[in-house]
Amino acid sequence: xxxxxxxxxxxxxxxxxxxxxxxxxxxxxxxxxxxxxxxxxxxxxxxxxxxxxxxxxxxxxxxxxxxxxxxxxxxxxxxxxxxxxxxxxxxxxxxxxxxxxxxxxxxxxxxxxxxxxxxxxxxxxxxxxxxxxxxxxxxxxxxxxxxxxxxxxxxxxxxxxxxxxxxxxxxxxxxxxxxxxxxxxxxxxxxxxxxxxxxxxxxxxxxxxxxxx
Amino acid sequence: xxxxxxxxxxxxxxxxxxxxxxxxxxxxxxxxxxxxxxxxxxxxxxxxxxxxxxxxxxxxxxxxxxxxxxxxxxxxxxxxxxxxxxxxxxxxxxxxxxx
Numbered sequence: 001x002x003x004x005x006x007x008x009x010x011x012x013x014x015x016x017x018x019x020x021x022x023x024x025x026x027x028x029x030x031x032x033x034x035x036x037x038x039x040x041x042x043x044x045x046x047x048x049x050x051x052x053x054x055x056x057x058x059x060x061x062x063x064x065x066x067x068x069x070x071x072x073x074x075x076x077x078x079x080x081x082x083x084x085x086x087x088x089x090x091x092x093x094x095x096x097x098x099x100x101x102x103x104x105x106x107x108x109x110x111x112x113x114x115x116x117x118x119x120x121x122x123x124x125x126x127x128x129x130x131x132x133x134x135x136x137x138x139x140x141x142x143x144x145x146x147x148x149x150x151x152x153x154x155x156x157x158x159x160x161x162x163x164x165x166x167x168x169x170x171x172x173x174x175x176x177x178x179x180x181x182x183x184x185x186x187x188x189x190x191x192x193x194x195x196x197x198x199x200x201x202x203x204x205x206x207x208x209x210x211x212x213x
Numbered sequence: 214x215x216x217x218x219x220x221x222x223x224x225x226x227x228x229x230x231x232x233x234x235x236x237x238x239x240x241x242x243x244x245x246x247x248x249x250x251x252x253x254x255x256x257x258x259x260x261x262x263x264x265x266x267x268x269x270x271x272x273x274x275x276x277x278x279x280x281x282x283x284x285x286x287x288x289x290x291x292x293x294x295x296x297x298x299x300x301x302x303x304x305x306x307x308x309x310x311x312x
Contacts, residue, residue: 026280027283033284037288042294055248078235079228081270085269089221093219193271208252
């Protein structure tokens with residue numbers, strides 16, 4: 001189903017067809033995500049090693065986290081994944097308004113998530129639970145490792161969201177102007193893959209940081 | 214997901230499933246299952262949620278075999294990473310002190 005490039009303005013010259021262009025784009029994004037999986041994987045392996053070394057400290061540390069905030073944020077982030085897939089669907093089916101609304105929704109829910117994270121970090125600071133900066137603890141040994149991992153993992157997760165929200169802000173105008181069409185919505189789908197991946201990381205962070213009992 | 218691709222209903226259904234599983238995660242944590250079962254159940258639920266996101270939100274279910282392979286490859290690599298590192302660490306530091 002090779003298109004003539006003159007009739008297919010959204011087809012880059014080095015691709016035979018829209019189908020090939022799309023396949024290449026998604027494959028590249030998944031290879032990038034494989035790298036991201038290994039990046040977060042390194043922190044998860046560290047988590048398992050230290051949780052089995054200091055199980056009491058991890059449990060005591062976990063009790064300091066407000067479960068209701070983590071729970072609410074999980075629901076919020078899942079909604080943001082839903083609005084993201086709505087955005088992708090809008091691009092895929094040639095509905096710029098749906099795409100725009102989906103992006104706005106994802107940005108809003110992303111910001112809600114980050115605001116809650118800010119509240120949680122403030123509580124940690126007030127409770128002297130920030131290793132190296134503001135630390136006071138009389139529980140089991142090893143809690144500094146738990147809270148270091150907490151800040152490293154949720155911090156890297158939040159950073160990914162900040163980057164994602166930044167990219168979406170730049171997508172708003174082209175979205176309304178119809179830059180992405182059913183023939184070539186690859187950028188939107190690729191960004192969606194990134195956003196959903198960040199969601200998946202949180203799916204594992206919530207039970208393993210907040211719910212150790 | 215849907216062949217015609219216009220309906221958002223299937224996505225909404227997946228969202229509701231994900232919400233339900235989130236409630237289930239919290240619920241099972243409240244049960245305070247004996248170690249290590251709490252962590253195991255949490256893992257199974259998280260894996261189910263991640264699989265739903267990958268298959269439906271990330272459209273891997275309807276992706277080409279090559280994209281499916283690349284997606285699975287990333288997670289398989291992670292499995293190797295965990296298996297080799299933990300076979301060493303867990304063997305050298307027997308888990309003690311579980312309450």
